[in-house]
Amino acid sequence: MLLVLIALFAVAGIAPFLFRMLGRSTFYVLAAVPALAFVWLLANFSSFIEADQGAASGSPNAPPVQMFNWLPSLGVHLDFRMDALAAVLCLLVLGVGALVLFYCARYFKNEDPHTGAFGAQLLAFAASMFGLVTADDMILMFIFWELTTILSFLLIGFNRTRMGARRSALTALMVTTFGGLTMLAGLIMLGTAAGTYRISEVLALAPELTRMGTYIDVAIVLMLVGAISKSALIPFHFWLPGAMAAPTPVSAYLHAAAMVKAGIYLIARFAPGFHETAFWQPVLLWLGLATMLIGGWRALKQNDLKLVLAYGTVSQLGFLVLILGIGTPNAAMAGLAMMLAHGFFKATLFLIVGIIDHKSGTRDIRQLSGLRSSSPVLFVVAVIAAASMAGVPPLFGFVAKEAVYESLLEHASSNGAPGMVLLLGVMLGSAMTFAYAARFLWGGFARKAGMKPTPFPKVPWLFLAPLLVLTLATVVFAWVPGSLEAAITPYVGLFPAADHPIHLAIWHGFTPALGLSLVSMSAGVVIFVARKRISKVQAMVPAYFDAERDYKLIITGVDNLAIWLTGRTQRGSLSFYLVVILMTALVLPTVVSLWLQTPAPGNLIAFDTPAQLVIGCIMILGALGALQANRRFLAVLMVSVSGYGMAAIFALQGAPDLAVTQLLVETIVLVAFVLALRALPVELWSKNPTGHRLVRALIGIGFGASMIYIAATSMASRIADPISLAYPELAYTGGAGKNIVNVTLVDMRAWDTFGEITVLAAAATGVASLIFVRGRGDKTLNAALVPRGSVDHGSEAIGGASHSRSGMAVAKNFAISSKDSWLVAGHTLAPERRSITFEVVTRLLFHTILLASVYLLLAGHNTPGGGFAGGLLAGLALAIRYLAGGRVELAEAIPVSPGTLMGSGLALAAASAVAPLFFGAQIFTSAAIEFSWPLFGDHKFVTSTIFDIGVYLVVVGLVIDVLRSLGSEIDERSEGRSPTDTHDLVSDAETGVGR
């Protein structure tokens, strides 16, 4: 049976390609698949129904099963089990599926686009239904259940250009998914209580489970919500008439024969075990009855033939739920027989409507006339199907309805008044069924007074064939119901045996059931004859209960709530978001720390050294100065004061690595700030200062104070020794290095560092992309190709007074002399930009600094330094070179692109991480290699240094990217303009001025 499932899905998968080759005839190929499966089903039918239905999967006489482990830890398995109930459902799923696909081949045109997807979806739907009824695992069943929901959504929305179809598809999706999710909750509750998700085991455990009381009652109700939403019971019924926006074959298959039967199936599946739970009967019997009556009532006032059938289906589904909900063996027999009968006649009726619509272009009762004489064959088929629906003998619908009346009489005799009400209600419902069946025939085929016959071409036999097969089933099984009874009986055996088991037969003699049939049919005749009077009554009675309107109100309410909530929270103001986040971060931990009665801060010391106090005061002054500064660079400088203060604090605290790194970073950040912000106005405020100063100050102070308190209490709460007590020994023996911080970075916590340098590379690329916009700007600049004195011409204002004429003369002299070339590209710089002192100093310092940076890198394993500090120092050397010689100088200084640098750095770091794997060690294992060279003496090389070199390269690349982007590129964009001139490209394009 797994093979059948796979074959169905597989052919669905390739269907679109087949359609490209074969056109609409592909439907015949698609129909062959479920048809073959149907043959397989019939060939093996005896093995399904002769098995012991209640036997545990795997025992000798159990129904055929196929079981695979899927998520054993969650108790979810790919279990399939073909028992009698599944086999009976498969008759409909595969049989009607094959016929409907066959019918589609004449329904659609070759030219229709999207039929490929349609065919695939329809076949995939058949596959999902097959999976749904054979699944023996509740979670697996749920997955197929939702697959049918999604495919139903796609198929209803097939006419994607029609708003009505899209809307109906969405409604169906929302309603049935709501039910499906509720059902999932119920299934999980049930599975948890039973300790297994295998349906056959859950049913075997049902007697113990039902004794658990309310928990199981609730689980079952939640599960039933899924069933009644899928089978379109009140209050979920409205999606089904809406779903009539689907092409008619879809309506015939999904919304009459198969998908809506999924709910019926679920009820039938769980009825043997759980029909005695507290809410089962109240929910199913009364909702079923109400649905039957309201559906019938609505069907009587429809003018669209398809809607007559749709509301009729709603009514019949209520009817089926009601019968199967009773939970007696006789009712189970009657219910399944009725379900089969419904599958035969309702699918036929829908297919008839499809043909009428296809041939005449309308389904409106008020426009159709005289079809009886123009298409007699179709009319006969329609009469048989409608009569079967109405319960008229000698058809299978009548046989099934007789069984229903028998079981209802039995139920009424043992349940008193409620049973009588149920019986009378069903009789009324049956009368309405008779009436709308008559309305269907009259509306679709009668010659109406004052109307010309609707033009109606001949219907091809291929188009009619599927209807004839179904009609044949309706007629034949009325006379030989024994085979169907044999198929149903094993399922009935799951209930305790009945005192007087009923049998399907066309003639039981003059029984009360026959009497009830005759009475309800006579009432149906009356209702149909009096249809004009009744429709007047219907027009007067307002719709007291309009679930569709309520659904719309709910959806609109959700929309309104969403917009309201978004408007309140998503205000588009960054400061607002920040205030919310900060207030949360301020209030929550403070409240918690007070509430938890954390220890009061204790063991306070004022400072470690007096110098700390002095530096602390300077940092505070710097920070406060940054608040007051209203010039951009002043503010930056003030922040730098506190930054340099940090370096001093680090040095005092015994953290030389941090001090070095902070010092270098602070310097480079200062350069970056100046480079980036030179294009912006000098004054900090281009507009009015931000308001709410007091609020912001309060939040800031509150946050600072709360951080002080939290830090102090957390330090006072410390009871364990720090894990870093083991670090010195680990670093020295494990990492073969004396600088514990550096060994931590490149060895013990190398993963963190690897992550960090990746972030650095990303940030560097981000900076470059922000400035260069197109790519990283990895172009090469060659000093030999750049004209002398062309770079940086008048970009920034230079103080006039200090730049005397004689000074300019010296500068120009310097610029044109070729022998004193201190820098490679110094001559490219504009004369007034050049400084001989700066160039000479740069020339002297650059290589020294670079050498020092390499020393920091290599020695960093044992003394302060390492890849970060080394890389920053090298970056600083390049920054000096850039400042002295301009952008061409920078390009000449480092011929490799920063992208390459960072890439090789990351590659090197990754290689050092992976290499140990080849030596049988774990990732990031380091090894020390000792060697001695003449002159150099004894040395020890630790392999984690290679990782540090990678870090070095990435950091150098980052600094170069910053210099190139914020320095060189902005230079080039603002060449020849004063800082307050426009720097952007947009206005260039607008004014036509520019480079």
Next chain:
Amino acid sequence: MSTNVTLLIVMGVLFAVGIYLLLERSLTRVLLGIVVLGNGVNLLILASGGRRGEAPLYEADLGAEEYSDPLPQALILTAIVITFAVTAFMLGMIYRSWAISRADVVADDDEDLRVSQQSTFDFEEDSPVPEDTTEFDGDEIQPDTIQETGPRA
């Protein structure tokens, strides 16, 4: 462990100033706020390491508790470099914002405002749709109009 009041107070001030600046509209001040906040956080991590000690450079005769705690130092070191990268990135953003729109302030997001002011009427969901009584519009015999009818509302 001991709690260094000076470090905590400096940290508190840096937090307060950082957050005050962060809540500004001027992008430069926001960035400065982030830098100051970063310094405050680093100070917090440093202070949580306890008293000052010897520089964490291994010496055989020194007990493990004599060193200044190396773990917070390793954390801070990465934080310093990351803050540099973030600062550079934000500088790039400030320049770009200035170059494109001549603005160095955080503006309110128009899109967010538009969302919050939109009407609850949705044409797709709420407009009336006429009833269909056929799938085969217009042409009675040739049903090739299934797809081509277009929105009918």
